[in-house]
Amino acid sequence: MNDEKIISRIKEQFQDKTAEVTNPAPRRIFVKVDRPDLLAVTRFLRDTFNFVHVSTISGVDKGEVFEILYHLANESCSLTVRITTPRNEPKVPSICEVIPGAVLYERELQDMFGLVIENIPDPRPLLLPDDWPKGQYPLRKDWIFERPEEKIPGGG
Amino acid sequence: MDDMSGLTYNVPIGPQHPALKEPISLRMTLEGEIIRDVDVRLGYNHRGIEKLAEQRNWVQNIYLTERICGICSHSHTTCFVQGVEKLMELEPTKRGLYIRTLVAELERIHSHLLWLGVAGHEAGFDTFFMYTWRDREVVMDILETISGNRVHYAMNIFGGARRDIDDQQKARMLDDLQLLKKRTEYYFKIGATEPTFVARLAGVGKLPKQTALSLCAVGPTLRASNIPRDVRKDDPYAAYDELPFEVCTADSCDVLGRVVVRVKELFESYKMCEYMLKNLPPGPINVKYPRRVKEGEVVSRYEAPRGENIHYIKSNGTDKPERLKVRAPTLGNYPATLVMLKGAFIADIPLIFAAIDPCICCAERLVELVDSRTGTERTVTFSELRQKAIQHYKSLDLKKRDSAWPL
Amino acid sequence: MLSRLVRWSRIKSPWILHLNTGACNACDIEILAALMPRFDLERFGVLLKATPRHADVIIATGPLTRQSRDRMVRIFEQVPEPKFVVAVGSCALSGCVYRGAYNMLGGIDQVLPVHAYIPGCPVRPDAVIDGVAKLLGTL
Numbered sequence: 001m002n003d004e005k006i007i008s009r010i011k012e013q014f015q016d017k018t019a020e021v022t023n024p025a026p027r028r029i030f031v032k033v034d035r036p037d038l039l040a041v042t043r044f045l046r047d048t049f050n051f052v053h054v055s056t057i058s059g060v061d062k063g064e065v066f067e068i069l070y071h072l073a074n075e076s077c078s079l080t081v082r083i084t085t086p087r088n089e090p091k092v093p094s095i096c097e098v099i100p101g102a103v104l105y106e107r108e109l110q111d112m113f114g115l116v117i118e119n120i121p122d123p124r125p126l127l128l129p130d131d132w133p134k135g136q137y138p139l140r141k142d143w144i145f146e147r148p149e150e151k152i153p154g155g156g
Numbered sequence: 157m158d159d160m161s162g163l164t165y166n167v168p169i170g171p172q173h174p175a176l177k178e179p180i181s182l183r184m185t186l187e188g189e190i191i192r193d194v195d196v197r198l199g200y201n202h203r204g205i206e207k208l209a210e211q212r213n214w215v216q217n218i219y220l221t222e223r224i225c226g227i228c229s230h231s232h233t234t235c236f237v238q239g240v241e242k243l244m245e246l247e248p249t250k251r252g253l254y255i256r257t258l259v260a261e262l263e264r265i266h267s268h269l270l271w272l273g274v275a276g277h278e279a280g281f282d283t284f285f286m287y288t289w290r291d292r293e294v295v296m297d298i299l300e301t302i303s304g305n306r307v308h309y310a311m312n313i314f315g316g317a318r319r320d321i322d323d324q325q326k327a328r329m330l331d332d333l334q335l336l337k338k339r340t341e342y343y344f345k346i347g348a349t350e351p352t353f354v355a356r357l358a359g360v361g362k363l364p365k366q367t368a369l370s371l372c373a374v375g376p377t378l379r380a381s382n383i384p385r386d387v388r389k390d391d392p393y394a395a396y397d398e399l400p401f402e403v404c405t406a407d408s409c410d411v412l413g414r415v416v417v418r419v420k421e422l423f424e425s426y427k428m429c430e431y432m433l434k435n436l437p438p439g440p441i442n443v444k445y446p447r448r449v450k451e452g453e454v455v456s457r458y459e460a461p462r463g464e465n466i467h468y469i470k471s472n473g474t475d476k477p478e479r480l481k482v483r484a485p486t487l488g489n490y491p492a493t494l495v496m497l498k499g500a501f502i503a504d505i506p507l508i509f510a511a512i513d514p515c516i517c518c519a520e521r522l523v524e525l526v527d528s529r530t531g532t533e534r535t536v537t538f539s540e541l542r543q544k545a546i547q548h549y550k551s552l553d554l555k556k557r558d559s560a561w562p563l
Numbered sequence: 564m565l566s567r568l569v570r571w572s573r574i575k576s577p578w579i580l581h582l583n584t585g586a587c588n589a590c591d592i593e594i595l596a597a598l599m600p601r602f603d604l605e606r607f608g609v610l611l612k613a614t615p616r617h618a619d620v621i622i623a624t625g626p627l628t629r630q631s632r633d634r635m636v637r638i639f640e641q642v643p644e645p646k647f648v649v650a651v652g653s654c655a656l657s658g659c660v661y662r663g664a665y666n667m668l669g670g671i672d673q674v675l676p677v678h679a680y681i682p683g684c685p686v687r688p689d690a691v692i693d694g695v696a697k698l699l700g701t702l
Binding site for chain 3 (some may be wrong): 202203204205207208211219220223224225226227229270286288290292293296306307388
């Protein structure tokens with residue numbers, strides 16, 4: 001199936017809920033939805049177009065909001081679903097009931113940005129070390145790391 | 157000491173372990189010899205690359221992404237460079253694209269030969285290990301002649317390739333590929349017909365088709381469950397839309413199927429490399445690229461030897477990226493690996509994970525026993541285990557039958 | 564006399580332990596390639612040993628990540644005396660491309676005492692052989 005068919009079906013199914021649908025390059029579609037509609041949109045995409053594969057989930061810190069992108073893929077196209085969540089209330093629903101393989105990527109989002117993912121089956125941190133201090137989220141833009149002074153063995 | 161049957165053991169494996177090449181920690185819950193549950197602890201290799209990428213400019217990031225992985229380093233740079241070229245609206249030259257694809261296929265060949273050797277080593281077939289790595293040296297020599305380094309060949313730059321291939325190198329490469337083809341046919345014969353090898357690998361690590369799809373597995377692991385997904389065919393990039401090749405699948409869903417898929421892919425790669433060498437288009441190898449990159453975002457996908465590699469790059473108009481997100485292929489296969497390990501025997505762990513040796517040899521080893529009936533935990537020291545073993549064998553009262561020398 | 568014999572056997576047949584503290588694996592594959600038919604370290608008596616308790620020389624690659632630091636110190640203490648640590652690859656020397664990352668200390672010599680440094684990114688197998696030979700020559 002080609003991109004236009006997918007775009008037209010999404011538009012006719014969710015007329016007012018999807019704010020913008022863009023197609024910047026062949027086989028790349030970007031869809032923006034609101035936070036509460038995320039599960040419904042992913043379920044529709046999985047059942048109608050066979051988007052069963054989550055490639056990854058990225059988070060971007062834009063200052064006032066966090067933008068979260070779900071990169072889905074099927075045999076012919078790569079579609080990205082975009083949601084935003086405000087910085088002072090960073091809660092996102094989990095898509096693990098629709099696509100179970102997304103659990104590791106959501107755990108990474110929790111670690112790196114401090115988001116709270118509701119209904120996640122496994123909330124443990126994924127990547128950061130065991131003795132990492134709580135409340136420090138490395139990928140936020142305002143988290144700056146000061147490298148400590150190195151001691152050079154045998155030197156001054 | 158009370159009866160130990162019905163107890164489950166929690167055994168930690170890693171981060172440093174006999175056959176482990178990289179640090180990873182697995183906690184296995186065992187009952188007898190069968191694994192009941194597995195838990196993976198990642199994070200030993202976490203180097204903070206995404207945060208570093210925001211502080212380096214675009215060209216420096218090519219070298220940073222190269223060092224995400226040593227075996228598939230070209231896949232990460234190509235994925236990154238492809239994405240940024242789309243943001244710059246730059247069209248790379250034909251010859252540059254062909255050279256990029258040629259190095260990508262050579263990297264696939266060397267990675268699959270490496271994996272075959274490691275699989276042979278974990279199955280107990282060390283000769284196979286030595287043979288495949290000796291042939292891998294042939295590919296490393298080719299790569300060294302083209303690029304100057306055996307690993308981390310920095311062949312990519314925005315707009316094309318950095319170095320060119322001349323006719324002498326081309327002729328030598330064609331000869332070497334013929335040699336490799338003959339040897340790979342020999343390995344295929346061993347893999348398919350050697351009864352002990354096949355018996356060791358068949359039926360181990362089963363991953364049914366539906367589970368593989370729902371857990372988002374990638375690469376040969378997915379293709380061995382009879383699902384023909386390959387980014388080179390679904391979403392062609394570089395020169396792949398002009399190259400004739402087929403997607404290789406197997407339908408046995410186990411480790412033997414993965415060996416078959418990788419050997420078939422080796423043959424396809426040889427065909428592709430020969431086609432590319434014979435039809436290399438003339439012309440310049442790269443075009444000049446602008447210093448600043450326009451605002452925008454791009455998703456770039458690539459088929460690395462281990463699976464689908466995806467980069468998401470966002471730019472805000474300056475000379476440093478705003479966000480670089482990398483998802484390497486092995487992370488996508490972790491949930492599938494945990495499912496494959498459950499219900500398997502301990503002795504199949506190396507084959508399934510391709511890295512772990514179950515023979516744990518050390519003096520005072522701490523094993524935590526959980527009594528499955530009462531749920532209490534108790535630690536058992538080695539001395540206690542030894543006492544129990546001595547009592548057990550004394551109680552068996554073994555008689556030596558017809559032994560010539562005295563006890 | 565016995566100590567001379569022991570010293571001769573240590574120099575002539577060092578058993579190595581391979582420690583990966585969080586590297587990109589290029590140096591590890593090159594160390595394994597040094598044991599393969601092309602560069603064959605085993606003809607010098609070098610064996611890749613599985614456990615820290617059997618090893619003489621620790622070959623460590625990779626920048627020390629924070630998560631693996633305590634484990635590496637524990638493993639270092641498990642290796643019996645006399646032991647030598649060889650830091651292999653740019654990452655182990657000073658962090659290579661990852662300098663300045665929040666999870667990194669900047670090289671293995673911040674935590675373990677190192678006796679030999681072998682540079683390269685990744686290190687060539689010939690350089691590994693050369694480095695280990697030079698280290699044993701100082702004994």
